[in-house]
Each structure stands twice: as C-alpha cells, then as structure tokens.
Amino acid sequence: MLVLVINSGSSSLKYQVRDTAGGEELTSGLVERIGDTAGGHPADHQEAIDRVFADLEEELGGRGIDAVGHRVVHGGERFAEPVLIDFEITRAIERLSPLAPLHNPAAVAGIRAIQGRWPKTPQVAVFDTAFHRTIPEHAWRYAVPDALYKEQGVRRYGFHGTSHDFVTGRAAGLLGIERERFRAVVAHLGNGASVTAVRGGRSVDTSMGYTPLEGLVMGTRSGDLDPSIITQLIMRGEYTAEDLDRILNQDSGLKGLAGTNDMRAVVEAAAAGDDAAELALAVAAYRLQKYIGGYHVAVGGAQAIVFTAGIGENSWQFRLRVAEGLGALGVALDPMANLARSREPRIISAPDSAIPVLVVPTDEEAEIARATAELAGRADG
Numbered sequence: 423m424l425v426l427v428i429n430s431g432s433s434s435l436k437y438q439v440r441d442t443a444g445g446e447e448l449t450s451g452l453v454e455r456i457g458d459t460a461g462g463h464p465a466d467h468q469e470a471i472d473r474v475f476a477d478l479e480e481e482l483g484g485r486g487i488d489a490v491g492h493r494v495v496h497g498g499e500r501f502a503e504p505v506l507i508d509f510e511i512t513r514a515i516e517r518l519s520p521l522a523p524l525h526n527p528a529a530v531a532g533i534r535a536i537q538g539r540w541p542k543t544p545q546v547a548v549f550d551t552a553f554h555r556t557i558p559e560h561a562w563r564y565a566v567p568d569a570l571y572k573e574q575g576v577r578r579y580g581f582h583g584t585s586h587d588f589v590t591g592r593a594a595g596l597l598g599i600e601r602e603r604f605r606a607v608v609a610h611l612g613n614g615a616s617v618t619a620v621r622g623g624r625s626v627d628t629s630m631g632y633t634p635l636e637g638l639v640m641g642t643r644s645g646d647l648d649p650s651i652i653t654q655l656i657m658r659g660e661y662t663a664e665d666l667d668r669i670l671n672q673d674s675g676l677k678g679l680a681g682t683n684d685m686r687a688v689v690e691a692a693a694a695g696d697d698a699a700e701l702a703l704a705v706a707a708y709r710l711q712k713y714i715g716g717y718h719v720a721v722g723g724a725q726a727i728v729f730t731a732g733i734g735e736n737s738w739q740f741r742l743r744v745a746e747g748l749g750a751l752g753v754a755l756d757p758m759a760n761l762a763r764s765r766e767p768r769i770i771s772a773p774d775s776a777i778p779v780l781v782v783p784t785d786e787e788a789e790i791a792r793a794t795a796e797l798a799g800r801a802d803g
C-alpha cells in the first residue's frame with residue numbers, strides 16, 4: 423500500500439511516501455515558510471498541499487496514493503489510538519485547537535485539502551498524545567484547583583508518543599523481553615525532548631505536560647521552571663505574556679544558555695573551552711539524570727534506559743555525560759560501543775551495567791505509515 427505521511431507544522435509541511443509492503447520510503451519533501459507569500463511561498467496549507475500534489479505527480483509517475491496518514495499533535499483526552507478520519511473526527515481535532523493553537527489547525531487544513539482533492543482516499547490521524555493516555559491520574563494531575571482541570575483541560579498530556587511507542591517496542595525486542603512486561607525509561611532527545619516512564623510496555627509518566635514546554639532542557643525551550651517566574655515578571659510589568667511565551671519556547675534551552683540550539687555546535691564549543699556551552703551541557707544532562715532517577719522509581723526498576731532522536735542517536739558525548747551521573751543506579755557505558763555509529767538498535771552499556779543502556783533509532787513516519795495502512799486496510803475489507 424502506498425501511504426502518504428503528512429506532518430503539518432505551523433509554517434511548514436513535511437511529507438513522505440512509504441510503500442508499506444516493503445517498508446521503504448519512495449519519496450519525501452518539505453514545504454517551508456507557509457504564509458510568507460512575499461518570498462514566493464504558499465499562502466496557506468491548501469496551497470502547500472497543492473505543491474505536494476504537483477511534486478507527487480512528478481515523483482511517483484502516475485502511481486496513486488492509497489491512504490494518507492497525518493501526524494496530529496493533540497488528541498486531548500479522547501484519542502488513545504490512531505483513527506480513521508471522517509467529518510466528525512476532523513471537527514474533534516479542530517475543537518482541540520486551544521490545546522495546540524499552532525499545530526492542530528494546520529493538521530485540519532491538511533486533512534481538508536486532501537479531502538477536497540481525493541475525496542475517496544482514506545485518511546488516518548496518528549496523535550502525539552495517544553501513547554500517554556495510559557498514564558495514571560496521580561501522574562497526569564497537577565496539584566491545582568479542580569476547575570482548572572474540568573473547565574480548562576489543565577492536565578499533563580505528554581507528546582512524542584508515536585516515537586516513544588515505536589522505540590519501546592524495538593527496545594523490548596532487542597532485549598528479548600515481552601513488551602507487556604517491559605519496564606524502561608525512554609529519552610527522545612531531538613530539538614524537542616521528552617522522557618517517558620514505561621511499565622508493562624505502556625507510558626506511565628512523561629516529562630512534557632500540558633504543552634511541550636515542560637520537562638527537559640531542549641533546543642530552544644526551557645523545560646521545567648517555577649511558574650512564579652512568569653507571573654512575577656508579568657505582574658511587575660517587565661514582560662507581556664506574549665514576550666514570555668516566545669522567550670520560553672524559542673529563546674531558551676540550549677540556545678538561551680549557549681547561544682545555539684544545535685547540539686553539535688554546543689558540544690564542539692564546550693570541548694574548545696567555551697564556559698557557556700559547558701554549562702548548557704551540564705544543565706541539560708543534570709535535568710535528564712533527575713528524570714531518569716525518578717522514572718526508574720516510577721516503573722518499579724527499569725530494565726533499560728533508551729536513547730533516541732537526533733541527539734540521543736548521534737551524540738555520544740551527551741550520552742556519556744548523562745550516563746556518568748547515573749553511577750548510583752549502577753549504570754556503566756561500554757565506551758567503544760557508545761562511540762560506534764550505526765542506524766541499528768544497539769546496546770551501549772558495559773556487560774556489568776546494572777541497567778542496559780540502548781540506542782534505538784526512532785522512525786515516526788514508519789509508525790504513522792504502518793498504523794495508516796492497518797486502519798485503511800480494515801476500512802477496505
């Protein structure tokens with residue numbers, strides 16, 4: 423089955439075509455700077471999709487798309503798994519827009535554009551939040567008045583679920599442990615970063631919360647901080663809510679501390695003696711170590727610590743720094759295994775490490791394509 427996977431961001435649209443029979447990627451592309459018409463870019467997601475259609479016609483030489491899978495950031499409390507999209511589902515995704523104001527409207531625009539063009543092609547929504555619907559209430563509740571939850575939906579949702587889910591399955595497989603019995607701490611470290619506590623193969627806690635701002639130190643996001651910082655700065659009249667939203671989401675994290683959100687550049691600068699870069703690495707590694715320690719307790723003793731995504735898969739320096747702070751858990755890396763480059767899932771801990779440490783490359787598009795083919799196939803038959 424030929425599946426078109428669409429990832430609609432606020433101002434960009436990434437796509438991939440996968441043949442789910444063999445699993446291979448046939449073509450992929452990126453439409454950027456949606457809304458920047460002065461630069462000759464598409465005015466909206468409808469126009470962006472039109473460009474994708476034009477590219478696909480050229481690239482696939484007439485082969486038709488059988489189904490479309492959309493990455494949808496927010497599934498709220500309703501969606502615990504991928505769903506076949508119909509009119510009502512599209513409306514439900516749209517109604518969740520207050521929780522993901524930049525992303526859900528973009529996904530809906532993508533869905534409608536496809537419906538307009540290929541009304542008969544099945545479409546599937548795969549939610550970033552879905553994997554975390556198994557988190558128990560004591561972990562997803564914030565200790566705030568009930569009205570904030572009941573009236574405003576203020577609770578922990580969690581994100582990167584498609585990746586955490588995929589990587590959990592791979593890691594259990596690599597260790598030969600039945601997924602239903604698998605306990606692990608999974609760290610997805612990309613530009614956005616989150617860590618998930620996995621028990622019984624399911625998410626039982628995760629570091630991102632009401633929005634993707636909470637938790638780890640990220641490329642440009644602060645992660646955890648005292649909420650009074652925000653209220654105090656606003657009450658003092660020094661900053662507006664909009665200023666702080668931008669600062670905490672776009673100017674903080676590695677970028678705020680070291681001046682760049684690119685982990686490679688931060689690692690290089692630190693090695694060359696740059697104190698700010700060194701501090702950024704120390705803050706980011708320490709934050710992750712605290713989560714790993716906490717989640718080791720939450721899962722009842724992890725059977726694996728798993729690294730994935732851009733930094734987790736590629737930065738042996740950052741992995742080493744994190745592992746060095748986990749001595750109390752009996753964690754020890756095999757230095758050569760940690761250095762080795764590979765696209766394969768692998769173990770990088772020493773044989774006598776109390777907890778195996780793994781690197782498992784993530785592949786969200788493959789997972790979205792797989793789920794899409796499964797649901798579209800069911801709809802067919």
Ligand code: ADP
Binds near residue numbers: 611686733736738
């Ligand atoms: P996104 O969240 O945008 O999908 P990625 O998973 O691609 O992000 O991760 C991007 C991060 O991975 C960047 O900080 C980048 O510097 C880092 N990264 C990619 N390759 C390497 C590498 N070889 N060494 C260190 N960091 C890397």
